Amino acid sequence: MISRDHFLNNIFKTSDFSDEELAVIIPKFKKVAFPKNDFILEEGKTENHYWFIESGFARSYVVNTEGKDISTNFYAVGDIVIDWTSFFLRNPTRENIQALTDCVCWQLDFDTFQELFHGIRSFREQGRTTLVNSYFSLKEQSVAMIADQASQRYLKLLREKPHIIQNISLKHIATYLGVTDTSLSRIRKEISSE
Amino acid sequence: MISRDHFLNNIFKTSDFSDEELAVIIPKFKKVAFPKNDFILEEGKTENHYWFIESGFARSYVVNTEGKDISTNFYAVGDIVIDWTSFFLRNPTRENIQALTDCVCWQLDFDTFQELFHGIRSFREQGRTTLVNSYFSLKEQSVAMIADQASQRYLKLLREKPHIIQNISLKHIATYLGVTDTSLSRIRKEISSE
DNA sequence: AGGTTTTCTTGCCCTATGACAAGTTTTATT
């Protein structure tokens, strides 16, 4: 019997799962802890798991040809931590995912995912929706990179994900927004002086 | 009986479909033609279809707050034309998709898609893979916007999709690459003089 | 607490790209 206030119950409660389905799904997840700075995923490995974050912060990044890292995403409580491409295409990843603080996560492996995906209609509907939501966010950010000034991208992030601004270091946020840390520092100054 | 050289047979042949499955799937598609400049999808509408292009070129774009359009993708023979977000989340789209030449397409509607997706395991595996591939391309382009110079993004497009460079107007390619048409013209000049 | 490392800010100058405008070439239309 799954406790009514189990973390994963809150994750799944917005979807159309029956109690019976949740009783099948939730026990498949395994609790794991990542200490601060630990790598949840490393470039070159093929991802065989994903996680939901119960506590802590993480970020994903890629390293470009000049050896600089570029943050591609940030993960906070309730977020799914997954490299969609590596997980589903069974390819070595280009991404690194790193715990920025101590993290507690709930993990599912690929085979179990497949079993649930093909076995439970609402699970695959929910999985598809989660992926499409990620796609949507990425597209929004991608269009903003072309259409908006860096300061507007910063303000949007501040508006929509203030917990990221408050908990992630400026240099990581800067690369995510496509500017240098120097520029982001100036953008902050500019904004606070208004 | 589906002809062995039916266009859709070539689309699906790379996946693990049995002949029986193909005989179920392919007849569900409906042939449609879009004349040049026709809108395949318009902002504000909820997308109830997707298409495979048998011939022609199309592009998708969003209009930003200043009224300028930004190309988000180009579609050529064999490509899937779909607004993933609108199609799966059943939301009004922000995108416009426009035929740049006369196009012949094969169309599937949402309800039929759902029937195949939930009914045929290999169909949903293939659908998921297609979506993840789109996600991958978007991410690549997104990281390139931050990590690479405009000229490198142009060269990459030229290398990977020469048919796009050859058939799509400079101004559309420019917004896709995140530069003005003026800049792209200079980039071309710069490259050809090397 | 004292020292070390990391994070953030600021100054100076530079570069890639944008804005605008005037040509030129290509394509479409009658």
Added chain:
DNA sequence: AATAAAACTTGTCATAGGGCAAGAAAACCT
């Protein structure tokens, strides 16, 4: 073919943001 309309190029000048380096402030040891 003649005309109009796009598409593309090029010039001049402006600007957002980058590169580098020096401090200041904060976080992290042991």
